[in-house]
Amino acid sequence: MAAPIFDITALRHAYAGKTVLEIPQLSIQPGAVVGLIGPNGSGKSTLLKLLGLIQKPTEGEIRFCGRVVEPFSPEARFSITLVPQEPFLMRRSVFDNVAYGLRLRGDAKNLAERVHEALSLVGLRGEDFVRRPWYALSGGETQRVALAARLALRPKVLLLDEPTASVDSASAQRIKEASVQACRELGTTLVAASHDWQWLLEICDHMVHLFKGRISGSGRETLLFGPWQSLGSGKWGKILPDDRQVPVPEPPSPEAVAVIEAMPLDEADPGPGDADIALAGIVSRLSLEKKTGEVVATVLVGDLPFTVRITPGRYDTGAIFPGNTLHIQYRIDQIRWL
Numbered sequence: 145m146a147a148p149i150f151d152i153t154a155l156r157h158a159y160a161g162k163t164v165l166e167i168p169q170l171s172i173q174p175g176a177v178v179g180l181i182g183p184n185g186s187g188k189s190t191l192l193k194l195l196g197l198i199q200k201p202t203e204g205e206i207r208f209c210g211r212v213v214e215p216f217s218p219e220a221r222f223s224i225t226l227v228p229q230e231p232f233l234m235r236r237s238v239f240d241n242v243a244y245g246l247r248l249r250g251d252a253k254n255l256a257e258r259v260h261e262a263l264s265l266v267g268l269r270g271e272d273f274v275r276r277p278w279y280a281l282s283g284g285e286t287q288r289v290a291l292a293a294r295l296a297l298r299p300k301v302l303l304l305d306e307p308t309a310s311v312d313s314a315s316a317q318r319i320k321e322a323s324v325q326a327c328r329e330l331g332t333t334l335v336a337a338s339h340d341w342q343w344l345l346e347i348c349d350h351m352v353h354l355f356k357g358r359i360s361g362s363g364r365e366t367l368l369f370g371p372w373q374s375l376g377s378g379k380w381g382k383i384l385p386d387d388r389q390v391p392v393p394e395p396p397s398p399e400a401v402a403v404i405e406a407m408p409l410d411e412a413d414p415g416p417g418d419a420d421i422a423l424a425g426i427v428s429r430l431s432l433e434k435k436t437g438e439v440v441a442t443v444l445v446g447d448l449p450f451t452v453r454i455t456p457g458r459y460d461t462g463a464i465f466p467g468n469t470l471h472i473q474y475r476i477d478q479i480r481w482l
């Protein structure tokens with residue numbers, strides 16, 4: 145295996161003395177497509193800024209290509225590029241915005257051609273856009289020009305922070321396609337934070353699920369939030385509006401979060417099998433996971449969203465689609481607490 149492009153060790157980051165991110169170890173391979181998911185405030189943007197070397201961690205180390213690189217060093221600036229949630233353009237034409245980085249690093253050969261190429265990657269026709277001033281663009285076009293300006297640099301690493309949060313759906317689609325295509329064509333490593341779990345599952349080699357600044361899993365786990373109720377006879381869990389029970393082990397604190405790894409559904413007739421809990425739910429969405437070729441489903445049990453893995457054999461029976469009833473299964477002793 146190639147040496148990691150990023151190697152994180154004993155990382156802790158704090159704002160005004162409050163720790164918001166703690167990652168003991170994380171490696172990212174060159175050329176990998178990595179997804180960051182997690183609720184608001186879980187530390188995704190902070191991790192991207194640290195990987196983008198525009199912030200220094202409070203403690204610990206981030207090695208880039210095997211070396212600790214100083215924030216804002218030329219090496220970092222020309223190899224790693226971060227597209228923030230609300231990218232801004234310089235008060236110049238689209239051409240000058242896209243050409244800026246190339247000129248800055250003294251790399252202006254075939255400039256016009258490269259600007260047009262980068263714009264076409266994000267679905268904008270050069271002829272229509274190069275002369276436009278920064279203010280004559282929609283939000284989606286601004287986002288795409290900002291991405292084109294990064295892709296023109298053929299970066300080693302592209303960091304995307306919620307690339308599609310505030311744009312129309314056509315721009316969102318184009319931004320997603322362009323970033324993945326760039327990674328394929330240029331061998332760029334892509335780390336994308338997004339609430340679009342389905343998109344990340346489809347494109348990622350690796351998912352990192354952040355929760356309260358810690359890695360809680362790989363994005364396929366179910367998180368169940370308190371408050372927890374006593375179910376009697378020493379049992380704990382939740383009671384659904386239809387009186388069904390969702391049992392968990394005794395919670396360590398009232399606000400503890402239960403984590404259930406996605407169990408595979410691979411039998412024609414689910415039954416409890418290895419699990420001690422089986423609950424009927426309604427399939428609400430299905431996604432094909434690039435890494436495993438499995439279908440990952442969200443199944444609503446009452447109003448609780450559970451994540452399950454459906455093996456190709458089971459999925460090929462053709463009986464699973466949104467709106468269907470499916471039994472989710474888990475073992476109480478496999479639940480861990482956050």
Ligand SMILES: Nc1ncnc2c1ncn2[C@@H]1O[C@H](COP(=O)(O)OP(=O)(O)OP(=O)(O)O)[C@@H](O)[C@H]1O
Pocket residue numbers: 159160164182183184185186187188189190191
């Ligand atoms: N500059 C800052 N100063 C102080 N606190 C900050 C700063 N930036 C972020 N935080 C806090 O750090 C925590 C993590 O924030 P971060 O923006 O990294 O989360 P996130 O997962 O990207 O959230 P979102 O999905 O809302 O963008 C939050 O509690 C946030 O309020």
